[in-house]
Amino acid sequence: MKYIDAGKLGDALGTSPRLWLDLQSEWHLKKYLDEHPHMSKYFDLERLNQRSRRRVMEVSNASPTNPGQMLEECFLKPSGILREYWANYFCMSRHTLAAIISGKRIMKFQFIALLVKAFDVCSCDWIEMQNEYLAQKYRERHSSRFKIERIKSKHRVEEINLILHPGNILWSHYMRPMNLSVVNVAQHIDVHRGAIDKLIRVC
Numbered sequence: 001m002k003y004i005d006a007g008k009l010g011d012a013l014g015t016s017p018r019l020w021l022d023l024q025s026e027w028h029l030k031k032y033l034d035e036h037p038h039m040s041k042y043f044d045l046e047r048l049n050q051r052s053r054r055r056v057m058e059v060s061n062a063s064p065t066n067p068g069q070m071l072e073e074c075f076l077k078p079s080g081i082l083r084e085y086w087a088n089y090f091c092m093s094r095h096t097l098a099a100i101i102s103g104k105r106i107m108k109f110q111f112i113a114l115l116v117k118a119f120d121v122c123s124c125d126w127i128e129m130q131n132e133y134l135a136q137k138y139r140e141r142h143s144s145r146f147k148i149e150r151i152k153s154k155h156r157v158e159e160i161n162l163i164l165h166p167g168n169i170l171w172s173h174y175m176r177p178m179n180l181s182v183v184n185v186a187q188h189i190d191v192h193r194g195a196i197d198k199l200i201r202v203c
Contacts, residue, residue: 001166001199007138008189011148013174015157017138021131023166029127030163032109042113048124049163064136067129068101075119076101090114103137106130148189153178167199175200 001024003017010017026049033040076086087097090111099105107115107130116123155177160169175185182200186193 003134003138004142005189005191005195007135007142008146008148008191009170010135010138011143011146012151012185012189014150016135018131018135019160020166021134022128023160023164023169025127025131026163027165029109039109039113042116043109043123045163048127064133064140065129066103066133067107067126068103070129071115072101075115089118103133106134146190151178151180151188167201170196171200 001020003021006020006024007017009015009020026045029043029045029048033043033045076083079086083097084094087094090097091114092111096105100107100111107126112123112126115121115126155174157173160173164172170185174180175182182193182196186196
C-alpha cells in the first residue's frame with residue numbers, strides 16, 4: 001500500500017494514516033522474519049506492535065522528521081567516513097543511499113538491520129519514524145488536495161491488538177461492520193477497485 005492510499009483510507013475512515021502504515025510494516029516485517037529468521041536479533045516485532053497498536057485515532061501535529069536526514073546528520077557525518085563507504089556497507093549504490101537520505105526512497109528492513117548493527121540503535125524507532133514521516137507528508141502535501149470526506153458511520157474502532165494484514169483489518173474492522181463494498185471504498189477514496197480488491201484478497 002502506498003502512503004498516499006494509506007492517507008486516503010485514514011481520511012475516509014476517520015483513522016490516522018499512520019495506522020495503515022504501521023499495520024503494513026508489522027505484517028511485512030513478520031513475513032520478512034519468517035523468511036530470514038537469522039535477522040530476528042535486529043527486530044522486536046512484539047515491541048513494535050505494542051508501540052503502534054493504539055494509533056487508530058492518533059494524529060500528530062509535529063513536523064515530520066525525515067529518517068534519512070536524521071541518518072545523515074546524526075550518524076553518517078559524525079562518523080567521518082565517506083558516503084561511498086556507507087553505500088557499500090548498506091549494499092547499495094551511492095544514488096540509492098542519496099535517495100534515502102533525501103526522503104525519496106524508504107528504508108527497507110535489510111537496510112534497517114544493517115543500521116542497527118552499525119550504530120546499535122533501536123529498529124522500532126526507525127520504522128516508526130519512517131511511518132510518521134510518510135503520514136505527515138500525506139497530510140501536508142495531499143490531504144487538502146484530495147478533500148476526502150469521512151464516511152458517515154456510528155462504528156468506531158478504539159484499538160487493534162493483533163498483527164494482521166492491513167487488508168484483513170480493513171475488511172473485518174471497517175468494511176464489514178460498516179456494510180461497505182469494495183466499490184464503495186474505491187469510489188470514495190478515488191482509487192481503482194482492483195487496488196482495494198487486491199488488498200483485502202491477500203487475507
